[in-house]
């Protein structure tokens with residue numbers, strides 16, 4: 001009897017785990033691959049919460065409002081029909097997590113509590129203490145473990161995905177992966193493959209993300225023909241504590257609770273912060289944005305901090321650092337409101353945030369772009385058909401993507417607490433889609449010639465061989481620093497075409513240099529240098545996609561900002577005023593030109609970019625965003 | 629302040645190789661932790677004898693003390709390397725791998741045993757399916773929720789297992805962390821339905837009767853999880869269960 005079709009899921013963050021669950025539930029076997037035990041995935045870092053309209057705070061919150069907030073938050077750049085399904089599914093997802101035992105924070109009557117989060121008016125964010133991501137990840141992990149106990153899921157942990165195996169027609173029929181203990185490459189057959197490999201923050205050197213967020217896996221399928229969408233849209237978080245290993249997120253709540261951002265007025269002031277009198281401090285957000293002050297949106301805050309340090313040279317000690325000051329609050333108040341966050345700062349900085357201002361700088365935080373995925377539109381509802389093989393399908397047949405590595409839902413900017421939701425939801429949708437796909441396939445992986453697997457394995461073995469027989473002198477870890485510097489230097493919160501041209505040139509050189517490396521470890525046992533060397537090569541390729549997309553997009557949208565092309569709302573003018581109407585006309589003309597997804601196709605000498613229309617049928621962009 | 633950071637690292641090329649100590653020095657910079665220092669060393673892997681050597685192998689992912697990956701023995705104490713600030717540590721800083729788990733290489737060990745234990749104690753809530761049934765779980769009082777939250781932050785790091793004298797190769801004791809998970813799942817209103825099954829999983833050989841109550845586990849847990857409270861409570865529950873079993877059989 002023929003065996004059942006099998007699905008491979010790569011990645012065991014929220015996205016990958018939910019995909020695994022859905023497939024196992026449908027009765028199909030799953031092989032789950034991850035760099036490390038899935039329970040350690042980056043999703044555990046999320047602190048803040050997950051959005052869903054439960055309307056438990058008497059605010060008449062509505063799913064439609066969640067849809068509107070998500071679309072507008074993304075500056076209209078996301079394909080809209082799937083957003084409808086995302087927001088509609090959210091309350092059910094929270095109920096399901098609750099049934100799975102997530103320790104959501106409670107109201108006095110024992111029901112689910114909800115808090116306010118950035119960019120919206122209603123209390124819509126469910127949370128579990130200060131570790132929401134960890135709690136959600138564990139719930140999904142436990143459910144998958146139950147299936148594992150029944151033999152329905154097989155885990156390959158400490159394995160690195162290297163490539164998909166394509167047959168003669170270019171359809172995905174499996175993967176190659178490297179065992180990270182004995183460093184051997186194997187090929188695996190599968191009738192569908194789902195990638196849930198997370199974000200790409202490490203392309204910017206240090207970020208708020210974990211070591212698994214390199215984007216290497218996404219880059220690998222991109223280089224094999226999958227299209228990559230909206231790469232240039234990277235969210236920068238204004239308040240992160242810089243570290244030698246990573247930047248640690250200091251939650252938005254610090255500003256929400258009255259944190260004041262400042263630098264000394266004079267460059268090079270070496271006094272301790274508490275010795276600098278109030279009138280010698282420059283509270284630049286309060287001065288530049290009197291209406292909002294320190295609580296301006298993330299992107300505005302990031303750019304202001306950037307301006308003060310990089311353009312005005314007022315960063316502390318001339319460096320990329322400014323103060324986030326909470327010391328004017330009594331200790332009890334801070335302990336109660338921000339205890340978790342401040343304790344983390346203390347743990348990792350060794351400084352006391354109750355008496356010393358916190359030192360922060362913007363950091364790469366989230367990637368809105370990713371592997372281009374499709375959906376089947378539902379003609380009746382205007383949303384997405386809930387289960388369909390086209391949903392979350394990449395442009396390679398049989399390959400799906402979910403979680404932060406896909407490009408759906410968030411457009412040009414992501415709302416806080418919307419990505420735990422999208423990672424979960426996209427895992428569900430991709431899992432269901434892969435099942436629909438394998439049910440309908442005519443040709444099985446088992447029918448694919450061995451040669452396809454042997455050749456792909458050989459290609460990967462050759463890469464390993466080349467890397468472990470030194471061909472030059474480049475150190476893979478040093479290359480990562482250079483990559484980070486280049487990206488932070490020119491493709492960061494503020495971009496201009498001259499700098500982007502330099503970045504593109506620099507990346508090209510880096511790519512060439514990354515072909516002649518010399519590893520300090522050429523062994524065949526748990527060789528982390530080899531794994532990193534492979535990843536850095538692929539990160540550089542994806543960096544080129546990000547930089548080129550940014551270079552070509554001559555406008556400001558969401559997280560992507562080029563001062564030269566900024567359309568400013570005329571001050572003090574509103575609808576009906578001729579100045580405002582003129583602005584609105586310009587805004588519309590700009591949308592006609594730029595409200596399009598950036599689609600990158602891999603070519604040997606760098607990405608080729610085209611622009612694709614957005615489906616804005618749910619909420620057509622009639623009015624500019626106006627937060628005044 | 630010292631101008632250098634001095635490490636003494638216990639290394640081992642693989643499970644069958646001989647362990648040896650190797651020393652490294654690197655330039656001092658404020659706010660380094662053990663993980664960020666190891667990152668520096670992997671880029672500059674020259675020991676104090678001036679020899680270029682294989683970079684030290686270790687585990688880490690989140691670097692925020694929530695993923696549990698980077699547990700190792702730092703100056704004699706099992707803890708997360710990312711949260712071990714260099715400024716707080718006596719030098720030379722001694723790094724060793726956890727000893728209660730099979731060694732992979734250098735500071736990296738294989739903690740599969742802990743994940744297997746989670747299977748053994750059925751550390752999950754049985755649900756009809758991952759679909760919405762248009763209902764929440766039964767209400768949970770904020771008090772119970774607070775206790776559950778303490779245990780739900782266990783990141784399977786293994787520090788408690790390392791410190792526990794009863795958990796070792798020769799014993800079949802599941803160790804403190806999985807016992808905490810039994811309590812967590814037994815205290816959920818739906819998880820409670822399978823309480824007996826979980827208690828049975830920890831009642832026999834290797835269950836909680838092996839615990840010597842040395843409290844070592846609690847002292848090292850980076851998340852301050854009250855493991856011995858859980859063990860005491862489970863002890864009472866299993867005794868009750870044992871009596872129930874006696875009558876029903």
Ligand SMILES: Cc1cc2nc3c(=O)[nH]c(=O)nc-3n(C[C@H](O)[C@H](O)[C@H](O)COP(=O)(O)OP(=O)(O)OC[C@H]3O[C@@H](n4cnc5c(N)ncnc54)[C@H](O)[C@@H]3O)c2cc1C
Nearest residue numbers: 011012013014015035043048049161198403404417419420
């Ligand atoms: C500090 C921080 C706080 C955040 N807070 C929030 C919040 O409050 N609310 C919110 O909604 N979002 C938040 N986010 C964003 C959110 O956490 C992530 O977007 C989301 O968790 C990503 O999940 P994922 O499943 O896509 O990937 P991940 O959780 O990153 O998992 C990736 C998986 O892929 C595997 N993998 C990667 N590469 C390979 C490979 N080559 N081979 C094999 N396996 C591979 C890894 O092993 C891992 O299992 C936050 C992010 C950060 C950085």
Ligand code: SF4
Nearest residue numbers: 792839840842843845
């Ligand atoms: S109290 Fe029990 S579990 Fe904890 S260390 Fe002692 S013997 Fe081990």
Ligand code: SF4
Nearest residue numbers: 782783785786788849
């Ligand atoms: S109980 Fe504490 S020490 Fe033990 S594994 Fe969990 S987090 Fe680590």
